[in-house]
Amino acid sequence: MPYRQVVGSTDLGPPTDTLPVTTPRFGGPAELAAALDSVGYLPDTGLAAAAFLALRLRRPLFLEGDPGVGKTAFAQAMADVLDAELIRLQCYGGIDASQALYDWNFPRQILELRAAREAAGGTPDVTSLYTREFLVRRPILKAVETSPSVLLVDEIDRADDEFEALLLEVFENNSVSIPELGTIGGAVPPLVVLTSNRTREVHDALKRRCLYHWIDHPDLPREVEILRRRVDGLPDELAGQVAAAMRRLRSANLVKPPGVAEAIDLARAAVELGERSLTDTLADAALGTVAKHHDDRAEVRRLLAPAPLVASGSSAGPDLPDRVDLPDRVDLPDLPNRVDLPDRVDLPDRPRS
Structure with a gap:
């Protein structure tokens, strides 16, 4: 051997x-x-x-x-x-x-040199200082x-x-x-x-x-499997949502797109927070696991958990009726179909100076 x-x-x-x-x-x-x-x-x-x-x-x-x-x-x-x-x-x-x-252990060499000088009463052999004993690998x-x-x-x-x-x-x-x-x-x-x-x-x-x-970013099925293996207690639905969110973020114009490490961090944060799906609450709490640049924070927050088109239970803004009924037809006053103009308009002659 x-x-x-x-x-x-x-x-x-x-x-x-x-x-x-x-x-x-x-x-x-x-x-x-x-x-x-x-x-x-x-x-x-x-x-x-x-x-x-x-x-x-x-x-x-x-x-x-x-x-x-x-x-x-x-x-x-x-x-x-x-x-x-x-x-x-x-x-x-x-x-x-x-x-x-490699390097040399200079502090130890100096101590050895002083000790040898005191023992010998003269100048010691410095070659003895460059042996494996003083080598730093x-x-x-x-x-x-x-x-x-x-x-x-x-x-x-x-x-x-x-x-x-x-x-x-x-x-x-x-x-x-x-x-x-x-x-x-x-x-x-x-x-x-x-x-x-x-x-x-x-x-x-x-x-x-x-x-x-x-090495490219993993495809969706492989990233889901990576998350399942690396994060204990991760629900399957959440693993798929996190992997899908990573694909959205990587296709966006971010300063620092997330890698697999950020996906694992987000999944672990979700487990620690007791979340079973990628919600707005999780996106807010775990934003720092994915957004690693200040200019990316807003876009990352938007793409992690896209907000619904109409927020339920929102009290912001005035109350509007559910439906506005409009008349089927608006009658306008009759207007003449044609305006008759004279065939010729005679202008006065230009005065001579």
């Missing part, structure tokens, strides 16, 4: 969290989809096929889609079915190697050394171009180069899942090394 391998300097020592490789083998996309279904994630056919090939071909899987469609939840589900550790790297502007790969290095593992590089579109180049080097060799130690690699590469909300275009060089899949 293969274990993680460490390549490079011999003073690295054995890893402290060596795990055997126990990655399950799936016979095909349908079998993987069934496994994901068993842990509560309902993938479409394309996503199951892309994930299956990513496992077999040992390629990173690049997922794009609108926020809230289940990209991050997919990585967690894959970690569950693979019985692997999920290691998450949240990207942001300015992220670099010290946050993604960041998510990518930890994923390379851990088998099995799922590395989630979340929202790669928020990172800079230089960070994409850093990922290319790591994914190419499944190893991390540390000048002070050498090259640390693993026997089995982790399953890498990169997600993007498409706030910017990721470079083609990174996409070419990945399998690509676009």
Whole structure:
């Protein structure tokens, strides 16, 4: 049974969290989809096929889609079915190697240096400070050394171009180069899942090394089933109403259209409030679960529970009769059918000056 391998300097020592490789083998996309279904994630056919090939071909899987469609939840589900550790790297502007790969424990190094200086009475050897004992493993290095593992590089579109180049080097060799130690690699590469909300275009060089899949919003039946599974005690009628409301909202011109996560939050709020249908009361109380931008609040409120054309029991405005009877015919006075005009009108001659 293969274990993680460490390549490079011999003073690295054995890893402290060596795990055997126990990655399950799936016979095909349908079998993987069934496994994901068993842990509560309902993938479409394309996503199951892309994930299956990513496992077999040992390629990173690049997922794009609108926020809230289940990209991050997919990585967690894959970690569950693979019985692997999920290691998450949240990207942001300015992220670099010290946050993604590794760093050194500088406070501990300083304390060790002072202690060695006091004991030796001179200048100690600083090379002893750059050993695995003082190494701080960041998510990518930890994923390379851990088998099995799922590395989630979340929202790669928020990172800079230089960070994409850093990922290319790591994914190419499944190893991390540390000048002070050498090259640390693993026997089995982790399953890498990169997600993007498409706030910017990721470079083609990174996409070419990945399998690509676009995750769209689920159709109505699949979203209803997701709500049933994720929300305990949710009435079937309410699940259908929430899913239908989400479709109306996603087709509207909103600043931040709701995803599946917002649908789940709305359904959970309904259960907590004791509501069994999508009413005006629920729309008012749970508006914050769906409307995530101030400019969207009015439109979201209108589309969540559309108001009836005539409000029952309303006391606003003057009382009007239920019916106004109009006469069948209004007689007008007789008018002449024709007005006779003279054939010619003689005008006086223009006076001469």
